[in-house]
Amino acid sequence: xxxNMGAVLASPMVFFTKSLVRxxxxxxxxxxxxxEKSLNISHTRLHSVLENKPSQFSCKEGKEEIxxxxxxxxxxxxxxxxxxxxxxxxxxxxxxPPQKMEVRLKILxxxxxxxxxYFWEAKGQNTMFPRILGHEAGGIxxxxxxxxxxxxxxxxxxxxxxxxxxxxxxxxSEESNMCNLLRINTNRGVMIHDGKSxxxxxxxxxxxxxGTSTFSEYTVVHVGCVAKINPxxxxxxxxILSCGISTGxxxxxxxxxxxxxSTVAVFGLGAVGLAAAEGARVSGASRIIGVDMNPNKLQRxxxxxxxxxVNPKDYNKPVQEVLAEMTDGGVDRSIECTGxxxxxxxxFECVHDGWGVAVLVGVPSKDAVxxxxxVNFLNERTLKGTFFGNYKPRSDIPAVVEKYMNKxxxxxxxITHQVPFSEINKAFDYMLNGESIRCxxxxxx
Numbered sequence: 001x002x003x004n005m006g007a008v009l010a011s012p013m014v015f016f017t018k019s020l021v022r023x024x025x026x027x028x029x030x031x032x033x034x035x036e037k038s039l040n041i042s043h044t045r046l047h048s049v050l051e052n053k054p055s056q057f058s059c060k061e062g063k064e065e066i067x068x069x070x071x072x073x074x075x076x077x078x079x080x081x082x083x084x085x086x087x088x089x090x091x092x093x094x095x096x097p098p099q100k101m102e103v104r105l106k107i108l109x110x111x112x113x114x115x116x117x118y119f120w121e122a123k124g125q126n127t128m129f130p131r132i133l134g135h136e137a138g139g140i141x142x143x144x145x146x147x148x149x150x151x152x153x154x155x156x157x158x159x160x161x162x163x164x165x166x167x168x169x170x171x172x173s174e175e176s177n178m179c180n181l182l183r184i185n186t187n188r189g190v191m192i193h194d195g196k197s198x199x200x201x202x203x204x205x206x207x208x209x210x211g212t213s214t215f216s217e218y219t220v221v222h223v224g225c226v227a228k229i230n231p232x233x234x235x236x237x238x239x240i241l242s243c244g245i246s247t248g249x250x251x252x253x254x255x256x257x258x259x260x261x262s263t264v265a266v267f268g269l270g271a272v273g274l275a276a277a278e279g280a281r282v283s284g285a286s287r288i289i290g291v292d293m294n295p296n297k298l299q300r301x302x303x304x305x306x307x308x309x310v311n312p313k314d315y316n317k318p319v320q321e322v323l324a325e326m327t328d329g330g331v332d333r334s335i336e337c338t339g340x341x342x343x344x345x346x347x348f349e350c351v352h353d354g355w356g357v358a359v360l361v362g363v364p365s366k367d368a369v370x371x372x373x374x375v376n377f378l379n380e381r382t383l384k385g386t387f388f389g390n391y392k393p394r395s396d397i398p399a400v401v402e403k404y405m406n407k408x409x410x411x412x413x414x415i416t417h418q419v420p421f422s423e424i425n426k427a428f429d430y431m432l433n434g435e436s437i438r439c440x441x442x443x444x445x
Contacts, residue, residue, distance in 0.1 A: 070143040070153070071097050074104070077444075078199070078216035079424045080206060082130045084122035087425045088215065093132075093206060095218045096198040098145035102191065102220050104198075105159060109236045110137035110214040110441045111415075112427040113243050114270065119186065119209065120428070128189050131207040132199055134214035135161040136243045136438075138235030141226075148223045156231040158242040158401075160393040161210040163224035177392045182224045184210055192222060215424065217443055227397040230405060236418075237411045238401050240438050243388075245414055246400055247361060248272035248337060250389015252279025256333040256359045260284030265323055265331045266306070267347050268338035269297040271414065271437045272361060274304045276335040281305025282408065289331065291319060291343075300437075303413050312346075320350035327352070334358045341368040348372060353379040360385045414438045 074095045079088040098104045116133045119125070141155040151157070163182025170176040170183075181192070189207030190197050198220035199206035199213065213219045229238065248271070256279075258264050264280040266273050269292040280288045281304065290298070290306040298309040308326075312319040323346075324330045330352030336344050339362030348358040349372060358381070364370075377383070391397055403409040417439035419426045430436035 073097065074142075074218050076217035077421065078132050078206075078213075079134075079421070080130050080201070081120055081133055084127055084129065085120065088120075088133075088428075090422060090424075091201055093216065094200045095216065095220065096200070098143060098148075098198075098220050099191065099193045100146040101148060101223050102145040102193065102198075103148055103151055103157075103223050103226055104142045104144075104218060104220050105139040105157060105226070106142045106218055106445070107137050107139040107214050107216065108443050108445075109139075109239045110134050110443070111240050111438045112136075112424075112431055112436075112441065114431065115243070116209075116215075117428060117431055126187055128187070128207050130201075131189065131209055132213040132216050132219075133209045134216070135159070135210050135212040136240055137212070137214035138239030138242070139214075142218060144223075151223060151226060151228060155228050156233065156235065158227045158229055158239065158397060159212045159214060159219070159221045160225050160227055160242050160388075160397065161212055162388055162393060163211070163222060164392045164394045165224045166394070171392070177390055177396075178387055179224065182211070182222060183387075186210060191220065215441075217421075217445060225393060227393050229398050229401045233401050233405055236440055236442070237415070238404055239440070240411060240414055241397060241400055241404070244271045244438075245275045245411070246391055246397065247386075247389045248275025248277075248335070249279040249282075249400070249409070250391045251335050251337075251359050251361045251386045252276045252333075253283060254390040255384055255386045256280075256335055256357055258283045258285050258333040261286045262332035263287040263289070263327050265289045265291055265334040265347065265350055267291045267334065267336040267343045268362065269294075269301045269306070270337065273335070273337035274301060274414065274437065276337055276361070277301065277304040277306050278410065280333075280335075285333075287327070287331075289323065289326070291323075291346075294434075318346060318349075320346040323350040329353070330356050332356060336360050336362055338362045339364050341365075341370060344370060345372055348381065348383050349376060351381050353381055355380065357382045357384065415440055418442060420444055 077090055078093040080091045081088055113136050138158055141151050141153050162184045163179050164171050165179050165181040168180035170178045197205040211225050262285050264285045266277045269290050277288050287307050288305045289308045290301045291310045293313055315322050334347040334351050336347035341364050344360055351358050404411050414437050416436045417430050420442050421444050424441050427439040430439050
């Protein structure tokens with residue numbers, strides 16, 4: 001991203017109607033078997049099942065047809081990237097059952113993130129094709145593998161590109177979300193358990209992408225990368241919380257932590273930057289200054305609380321000096337969401353001495369070098385970095401969903417386009433043309 005990879009995920013430099021009942025139920029036998037886990041089924045739903053009437057999942061009604069696929073290979077549609085930069089191809093793929101500590105998900109909605117585009121273009125990294133991309137999504141658990149105890153078929157979930165094993169030092173720390181086992185690895189195209197892919201076409205393995213591969217009607221994910229959420233939350237909205245939106249929002253509310261009435265500068269007004277601005281708005285900032293070299297972004301940014309706009313190209317001085325003059329010495333907080341090294345330096349040097357905090361979200365190029373005078377630190381400016389908004393996926397993302405449900409966080413304004421799965425390539429066109437913030441891709445089960 002840069003928008004960022006969540007920091008790492010939502011960045012192009014390297015490197016986020018009510019469902020009322022549980023779905024994908026195992027079988028009629030399990031309904032009548034007292035030893036099976038109890039299932040939340042309405043009398044009307046049960047009646048339709050016993051009469052063998054099919055029902056289609058609906059985000060509004062929360063219905064899902066009974067599943068008898070536990071332990072079996074599922075054949076379904078997936079959008080496969082066969083070559084760098086070539087349109088994705090809808091193929092029939094085989095999805096193997098989940099193995100130890102894995103879950104198989106039925107994806108209902110997914111969205112396109114800048115990182116998907118970056119790895120699809122295969123710019124500046126090791127190529128890995130054929131591959132099933134996608135990492136922002138919402139769905140339901142179809143089946144679980146050995147050792148999975150906290151998820152069950154029918155649970156509503158968000159798969160996340162990074163994870164939380166809950167056993168390593170990072171997971172046990174209250175300060176870190178960088179799990180040793182499950183942190184993002186863009187070069188891994190297989191599952192951790194056995195080093196094999198769960199996807200294949202006619203026996204030929206298809207690579208995974210960042211452990212999620214949500215451009216498939218079904219996918220297999222490590223249990224530590226799955227956030228169980230409120231089943232009433234509309235998956236076609238909250239699916240965007242599994243990467244970029246949480247990254248930017250969390251960078252502000254969890255790391256920068258602006259106080260009410262403070263002044264915040266946001267560098268880069270893509271999806272992650274707009275989410276950072278939304279975090280500043282929710283925090284009660286009195287001035288939110290958007291910094292971007294595209295003047296066309298101003299009107300849209302106002303929807304996210306941006307009160308002023310600065311284009312560095314309009315000045316013959318460093319933008320940090322411009323911001324310092326506008327704010328009587330510097331902003332209280334800044335969030336950098338571009339990944340460009342010059343913007344990172346400007347974001348740090350524009351904060352006020354004594355109390356200013358700059359947060360780096362964007363991921364820079366591998367050869368970039370951050371240079372600033374040490375006096376800037378001695379004058380009590382603080383520089384921080386963040387990954388995925390400092391959210392632990394399993395522990396924290398359900399609470400972010402609740403913010404949306406409680407109307408404390410607006411998501412609809414991030415969603416600019418929607419397309420059916422069969423037209424997924426249009427989502428790429430919208431992003432490449434700079435037209436979209438987030439495009440929701442509706443699965444057509």
